[in-house]
Amino acid sequence: MAKLSQVRYVLFFTQGMSLLGWKRGGLLEREVALYRALRPHLRGVTFVTYGDRRDLPLAAELDGIEVVCNRWGLSPGLYRWRLGWLPGSWKRGQVVFKSNQLRGSDLPLELARRLKKPFIARCGYLPADQAKWSEGVESEVARRAMALERRVFAGADRGIVTTPHMQAILAEDYGIGGDKVRVIPNYVMTDLFRPPVPEGRPPGRLIFVGRLERQKNLHALIEA
Template identity: 50%
Template sequence: MELSSVHLTLLFTRGVSLTQWEEGGMLERELALYRALRPNLGRITLITHGHGEDARFKRLLPEFDIVYNRWRLPTWRYAQFLNGLWRPWRRGKTIFKSNQTNGADIALTLAKSARKPFIARAGYAYADFAKRKQGFHTLPAARAAILEHRVFNGADRCVVTTRDMADDLTTLYGVEPEKIRVIPNYVECERFAPDGDSPAPGTPRALFVGRLDEQKNVRNLLLAFKNLNAELHLIGDGPLRAELEALAQQEGINARFLGRVNHAELPHHILRATLFIMPSHYEGHPKALLEAMSCGRPVIGGNAPGIRGVITSGENGLLCGHEPSQIAEATRSLLESSALRDKLALSARRYVMENVTLKRVTEQELTLLKELARRHFHNPAGHALSDPAATPRKRASG
């Protein structure tokens, strides 16, 4: 089915705005998929949680319709306001989609009110992250699990970034496997590409990109470099930055904290590094790791969920333990062998080109949208349906 009359409506993560994407240096990365989808669709609407500061994006992003919380309403009231706009969405061929699980309940409510299909997308396991951060038997973890159960069972299709996440939806929440699609995070491989820019001369350099918090295991990463003949560059910010800078100074660790860097500048930093390292305790489907692999840099990752699904140790990167000595051992093995670095770098680039290019992911997204459009907006005779409710439904038993 053609998608030229389909209206894709994307709801942002709860509390997230276009301005935050811009300030975090990831606006272009996050919009790349929707720019690629746009020529195939009738409309794309971005529903953000931004306030007046998001108004300027109506001018800056004319290819998208933008809805934002101009009245600074509380989230629950903003959700009610959005629900009041369902009438025009009901008249058209609208497909709702969430960007992440947190806030997907709003997308689900809108889709049900408008009687339109809903795609619940999750780039990481929201409840699992909550358990690891807050504790397994805490109220936030319980609420996250309840939200996941409601959203994924209520969705017409569920999109997750890894096979492990897909299996968990079925095991933990009883979601039918037929509803689940694994669509990975993508990489703009033309931008993140080996371009002949060699690593910086002099002392070997390792690069870390990510939030400076407990999940990323940055404290042990710093300690691993205490006795290594290498410098460590860290891109990112977070609650532990001051503590980590003090630790590096106290221990005499050769580390530079670069703060946030615009996404467009990341390829330069990656290409100037000898290797990339991400020793996290857990991940979803880590974009920074994939981007480093796309640049043809050898990578080291913590032997953890999310990373194990990307790195096959010894083939396209190295997996390491999470203690300083284990991180140091893996780093040293790469620093001492240019042959190993070259082998892993070539395989890393090949992995990205075969699995997670923007073109490949765009095709997967279009296939999903066509499937939903065909199911909800056309009957078998080829006559357009004004509403999916026009198709017969079986009466629920019991």
């Protein structure tokens, strides 16, 4: 087994997402914080994004994290193809590929198989679960999402989901369970998000930061 200091961690962004997209959405610092903390313990960290050349200047803010982006302005299909054959340190030696979400995770799975590297399928939500809510259980969208989930998690060396509910779905719907799928909740930047001192907490007040969507299950929060 390789030492952690010999491993390069390669994160594949969600299909279509870029560093610039993270920055414009106010997510850059939060999304990068985990990998910035890991960076000193690893041989390196690489972000594979779907952004164009505008992602490159943002790399200077990432404390040594390497950025691979579509600097050539290729079409999405050609860019994915080029990633498969593009040389680089992010493919050599002890490397672990990881997806940030399931959309686009077929690319790191394919590369991992071809290069004989381990692949971690990570997601914060299951697209099929969301599609069943919005489009219906028998919809084509839900069926395609289920096919992607089955293929990616079955082919991965390890799966990471954020809730026990997601873990149970993978076990029940696809027979993928046991030690292969781990639950690791989303991390919280406690230096920014922490309860105020008791004296400054108004009674009967609740604060929610997030999208107002059914997926967020706000009714459970209000009832609690």
